[in-house]
């Protein structure tokens with residue numbers, strides 16, 4: 042059983058941010074640490090209730106690339122860190138092979154609380170809906186403002202939808218870079234968990250190679 046949410050344990054003061062439509066919330070943070078502290082008490086959508094904690098992004102403020110996944114998984118929720126589960130390990134290996142140093146990039150998720158359905162003792166991943174993705178854009182937008190990376194990498198459909206503001210067919214669009222109206226460049230690719238779900242070993246290896254090619258392209262886009 043996951044431990045109770047920090048709010049429930051009385052470790053974090055109760056605060057209520059207004060609904061996302063109001064676009065009024067805590068003041069603009071001056072640092073990633075300040076932003077992380079604000080996000081720890083976020084209630085912009087209902088996902089905070091069942092998750093253990095907010096899993097905020099990690100990495101240096103001067104990162105050349107920001108990688109955005111979908112949401113924390115079971116292990117990330119417990120550890121409080123993004124990309125530490127099985128998909129995170131695949132991601133780390135491929136990043137290293139592509140020559141991208143993990144501690145020089147920033148990794149985060151489009152949605153910062155773990156959404157799941159309980160099944161016996163297990164917590165099964167559940168895809169965030171459009172409202173939850175929209176609510177959590179509040180945080181990612183500020184992460185990007187503070188970091189100002191050369192390139193933002195959307196890992197999978199949820200990240201692409203959050204970053205580009207519309208549903209994107211990732212398998213068709215992968216490997217392409219989109220420039221948003223605010224000048225942010227977004228490179229679209231799959232989420233590394235997609236590789237883990239492929240059963241056939243030859244297909245899995247082929248997909249690893251495609252993802253490696255994408256990461257090599259991202260390295261070139263980093264100044």
Ligand code: SF4
Pocket residue numbers: 080083084085086087088089095152153154173176177180
């Ligand atoms: S998922 Fe995002 S918007 Fe929803 S409560 Fe968590 S931090 Fe806030």
